[in-house]
Amino acid sequence: MVQRDLETLCDLDRAHLMHPISEFRKHEVKGPRVVVGGEGIWIEMADGRRVIDGFSGLFNINVGHGRHEIAEAVAQQMREVAYYPAFWDFSTESAIRLAERVVNLLPRDRRLNHLLFTSGGSDANEAAFRVARMYQAARGHPQRCKILSRRHAFHGITRAAGSATRIPAYHALASVDPAHIECAAPYCLRCEFDAKPADCELSCVQDVVEVIEREGADTIAAMIVEPVMGTGGIIIPPAHYFGRLQEVCREHEILLIFDEVITGFGRTGCWFGMEHWDARPDIAAFAKGITSGYLPLGGIAVADFVYQTIRDQSPPGLPFMFGLTYNNHPTACAAALANLEIVEREGLVANARVVGEYLRERLSAGLDGHPYVADIRGLGMMIAIECSEPGGLLPVAGRPMAFPAKIASRCYQRDLIVRALWETVALAPPLCTTQCEADRIAEVVIEAFSSEV
Numbered sequence: 001m002v003q004r005d006l007e008t009l010c011d012l013d014r015a016h017l018m019h020p021i022s023e024f025r026k027h028e029v030k031g032p033r034v035v036v037g038g039e040g041i042w043i044e045m046a047d048g049r050r051v052i053d054g055f056s057g058l059f060n061i062n063v064g065h066g067r068h069e070i071a072e073a074v075a076q077q078m079r080e081v082a083y084y085p086a087f088w089d090f091s092t093e094s095a096i097r098l099a100e101r102v103v104n105l106l107p108r109d110r111r112l113n114h115l116l117f118t119s120g121g122s123d124a125n126e127a128a129f130r131v132a133r134m135y136q137a138a139r140g141h142p143q144r145c146k147i148l149s150r151r152h153a154f155h156g157i158t159r160a161a162g163s164a165t166r167i168p169a170y171h172a173l174a175s176v177d178p179a180h181i182e183c184a185a186p187y188c189l190r191c192e193f194d195a196k197p198a199d200c201e202l203s204c205v206q207d208v209v210e211v212i213e214r215e216g217a218d219t220i221a222a223m224i225v226e227p228v229m230g231t232g233g234i235i236i237p238p239a240h241y242f243g244r245l246q247e248v249c250r251e252h253e254i255l256l257i258f259d260e261v262i263t264g265f266g267r268t269g270c271w272f273g274m275e276h277w278d279a280r281p282d283i284a285a286f287a288k289g290i291t292s293g294y295l296p297l298g299g300i301a302v303a304d305f306v307y308q309t310i311r312d313q314s315p316p317g318l319p320f321m322f323g324l325t326y327n328n329h330p331t332a333c334a335a336a337l338a339n340l341e342i343v344e345r346e347g348l349v350a351n352a353r354v355v356g357e358y359l360r361e362r363l364s365a366g367l368d369g370h371p372y373v374a375d376i377r378g379l380g381m382m383i384a385i386e387c388s389e390p391g392g393l394l395p396v397a398g399r400p401m402a403f404p405a406k407i408a409s410r411c412y413q414r415d416l417i418v419r420a421l422w423e424t425v426a427l428a429p430p431l432c433t434t435q436c437e438a439d440r441i442a443e444v445v446i447e448a449f450s451s452e453v
């Protein structure tokens with residue numbers, strides 16, 4: 001790009017564009033980093049720099065950049081029918097085929113057979129909450145409307161999804177809906193109950209039991225959980241956590257919603273995060289990896305019994321009172337079909353497992369004994385390096401800690417994007433990352449940490 005054009009673009013950005021998670025005043029001074037291209041795990045900046053996308057955009061560019069076959073599938077769909085609403089009984093072939101594809105990728109014994117596509121993850125969770133409340137009302141419990149979620153959770157930013165999000169910074173200037181109730185999280189490194197993994201009795205699940213007793217089970221519609229908490233810092237629950245949690249939910253007739261927005265479609269080395277724990281959610285929400293970000297799309301998969309209850313027990317003549325203009329969008333569904341074809345053909349789920357583990361091992365070996373590293377953990381292509389002060393763990397402040405941000409900025413100077421998430425440096429490269437590329441990522445991260453010893 002010609003330098004003068006770039007300067008004009010940057011001025012226009014400063015004047016007119018608001019950027020998520022940016023400080024407006026700083027942005028007006030610094031201006032944007034303009035991305036102009038991408039191929040595989042690399043992106044190209046307007047100044048000609050090539051940078052490794054070590055966070056897959058926002059945990060979502062699973063197949064990597066520059067996949068022309070997705071562009072072709074989208075163009076083809078647009079030529080046929082770009083869009084038509086899914087309201088009433090209208091449908092399109094790409095939405096029907098995608099629903100079937102996703103149903104078959106989900107573990108079949110979960111019976112998550114009923115799909116509704118949305119525009120992204122936040123509205124997928126909004127849809128999940130609405131369906132959960134409809135289910136409870138249809139079976140005669142309209143007062144069951146509260147939603148439980150966990151500390152450090154991120155479920156999106158719209159009103160209900162944003163209220164289920166329990167990261168304090170998001171609520172500093174925006175109140176939480178009181179129908180959303182917070183429980184403990186399975187954050188083993190910083191266990192709220194001071195348990196060590198060897199003597200863990202799942203006090204975090206006991207906390208959910210106590211919250212249910214305090215609030216009254218007959219006021220609660222559902223509980224929402226991320227299989228691996230992403231934005232909260234890549235927090236991985238212990239082996240028996242979901243088994244016990246789902247027993248508690250079943251016992252109290254509370255629906256369990258799995259937010260697979262990050263973990264769905266291969267990121268953790270299984271098609272869905274639920275598979276690692278053999279968990280059985282009643283509703284699963286997804287987004288991001290379904291299209292690898294080539295077009296916006298999310299959705300929910302609803303268990304047979306939930307769907308059938310709404311179908312058979314709603315007041316006679318009352319239709320399913322939910323509808324987004326872009327539900328089941330045919331062009332976004334065509335992008336998803338082409339994307340999933342690549343994931344399957346190239347074996348990217350297995351690659352995420354193998355290369356993710358390799359990268360984690362490389363980082364563990366290279367950062368072993370580093371005074372600022374408290375923990376290195378991960379599942380597939382979700383990896384966290386949790387930082388500490390040499391004197392010990394800092395308390396979770398719910399706001400960015402300076403050190404991980406410093407590491408992220410050093411990595412960027414060395415042409416690698418990683419993300420500072422509170423106390424952690426987080427990595428989530430595309431699922432197509434090769435072992436050789438993982439070596440380069442590890443090298444840059446270790447180098448960035450080593451200037452601190």
Ligand SMILES: Cc1ncc(COP(=O)(O)O)c(C=O)c1O
Pocket residue numbers: 058119120121122123125154155156157226230231259260261262287288298
């Ligand atoms: C687990 C989880 N749920 C929901 C969302 C919201 O998705 P979207 O940004 O597409 O609305 C996100 C976004 O990062 C997420 O990580």
